[in-house]
Amino acid sequence: MRPRLLIRLYPSRWRRRYEDEFSALLEHEAWSARLVLDVAAGALAARLDPYPASPPEEPAMTSRRLDTAAAFAATLLVLPALVVLASSAVRLMQPVQYQPARAADEIFNWFVSLNAGPAVLVVGPIFALVVGTLVVWRRLTADADLRRDIGAFRAVSGRLLRRPALVAGVFAVLGSAAVLAFVVDHAIAG
Amino acid sequence: MPRHLSERGQPPEPGLLILTSLAGGPKHGYAMIEDIDRIARVRLGPGTLYGALARLEARGLIEPLPDEERRRPYQLTGLGREVLAEQLASFQRIAEAGMRRLAVV
Numbered sequence: 319m320r321p322r323l324l325i326r327l328y329p330s331r332w333r334r335r336y337e338d339e340f341s342a343l344l345e346h347e348a349w350s351a352r353l354v355l356d357v358a359a360g361a362l363a364a365r366l367d368p369y370p371a372s373p374p375e376e377p378a379m380t381s382r383r384l385d386t387a388a389a390f391a392a393t394l395l396v397l398p399a400l401v402v403l404a405s406s407a408v409r410l411m412q413p414v415q416y417q418p419a420r421a422a423d424e425i426f427n428w429f430v431s432l433n434a435g436p437a438v439l440v441v442g443p444i445f446a447l448v449v450g451t452l453v454v455w456r457r458l459t460a461d462a463d464l465r466r467d468i469g470a471f472r473a474v475s476g477r478l479l480r481r482p483a484l485v486a487g488v489f490a491v492l493g494s495a496a497v498l499a500f501v502v503d504h505a506i507a508g
Numbered sequence: 509m510p511r512h513l514s515e516r517g518q519p520p521e522p523g524l525l526i527l528t529s530l531a532g533g534p535k536h537g538y539a540m541i542e543d544i545d546r547i548a549r550v551r552l553g554p555g556t557l558y559g560a561l562a563r564l565e566a567r568g569l570i571e572p573l574p575d576e577e578r579r580r581p582y583q584l585t586g587l588g589r590e591v592l593a594e595q596l597a598s599f600q601r602i603a604e605a606g607m608r609r610l611a612v613v
Binding site: 332336338339340341344347352356358360361363364368 | 541
């Protein structure tokens with residue numbers, strides 16, 4: 319934790335190049351005021367120095383922005399289908415004279431009147447699936463930090479799930495909180 | 509002890525210490541710190557070490573090797589070897605002249 323905080327003092331271009339090896343080195347060092355001062359001075363120097371140079375990062379930045387734009391476009395393509403399906407589900411859960419079933423029914427009927435079912439429910443999601451898969455694949459192959467973060471997340475999740483007391487305890491807390499919130503809400507609403 | 513005798517002067521420039529350490533073969537950061545501590549009795553902090561490493565790498569005097577479990581070794585380049593030899597020869601001339609004048613040798 320402490321090395322992570324110290325390393326965050328460095329500029330991002332420096333961290334991209336040296337973070338891994340530098341944090342491995344910091345793990346060997348004893349915690350002291352001298353160490354903190356040394357690293358802080360190093361971080362200040364790194365912010366003033368042009369090394370490592372940042373120009374090689376620009377193509378990567380452009381690629382990342384393209385991926386971001388494509389991912390948002392894919393989300394927009396699948397969003398109408400999600401809204402329609404959610405409306406369809408909500409209008410079936412209540413009589414349509416009550417909210418939110420009433421609004422959901424209006425949305426659903428408006429969608430039916432458009433005659434755009436195939437485009438919204440089939441073509442859009444297929445495009446979104448292809449584009450989303452491509453973006454995720456490109457990000458995973460281009461970004462070593464992301465792969466490492468996913469690996470760390472899987473390792474942490476695996477460790478947590480191997481503790482049945484913790485899993486059952488969290489489930490009990492969240493489940494009981496949800497039930498009590500529901501009961502209180504109905505008691506207040508009468 | 510008088511203050512002027514207790515002060516041993518400025519430690520050598522970190523870049524020179526790193527080049528000298530790498531002259532003995534490729535090393536990663538921690539191995540460099542230990543080696544420099546042994547040969548020069550100077551313990552470089554991690555921030556100082558990596559500041560100097562970045563500058564030496566940018567000048568083409570050292571180069572990184574593939575990393576080994578998050579520890580990346582560095583080695584001297586041909587240019588780094590030449591520059592180190594020149595600097596050490598220069599220091600040697602100065603040291604010999606100084607020692608002669610002090611009549612230490």
